[in-house]
Amino acid sequence: MQTDMRTAYIQSIRSRLSEHRFVHSMGVEKAALQLAEHYGVDKDKASCAALLHDYAKQLPKQQLMALAIQYGIEVDPVYRECPGLLHGPVAAELVKEDFGIRDPEILRAIACHTVGAPCMSPLEKIIYLADMIEENRDFSGINIIRKAAFTSLDEGMLKALEQTVGYTMQQRLKVHPDSILAYNSLLNAEKENENENI
């Protein structure tokens, strides 16, 4: 990525995010670059999507909802109950406008970093995982996900979704259907791989 674009992204998130979230975003970039290097994925795209993934994180819930409606994002019942989850899809629209980013892979990776999606691309999985395992994160079970993320992206995603969906359920919060679809599609891929190896 051109240095001036990276600098512009960093300046922008520094002004939009709290220090804590800014440091998190820089950590996500570092983890995303490590994963991109490990799996041979475009590092410029990984850096861009990682830096901007939480671009809409600190917008008030009402504003997230209003922007989602304005951009034609489908606000399903779970989004309606937990508008904070919209910060992914809304960020993808905002960075399109604010920076002219048009790359669908980058935009989708930003959009689906909150709840996941079925049939995620390697870049999408990298951003989802980097968001969870970056060096400033600390929660019970993180080392299992960190290790799995470098074993295979799919193994990392399965472990990550088990953690987030399980935690969401323990909190008695609704699970977004896309998280379930993401999990099921990973199991399908796992089964296909097993069949190919027979």
Ligand SMILES: [Fe+2]
């Ligand atoms: Fe986020």
Ligand SMILES: [Fe+2]
């Ligand atoms: Fe994040």
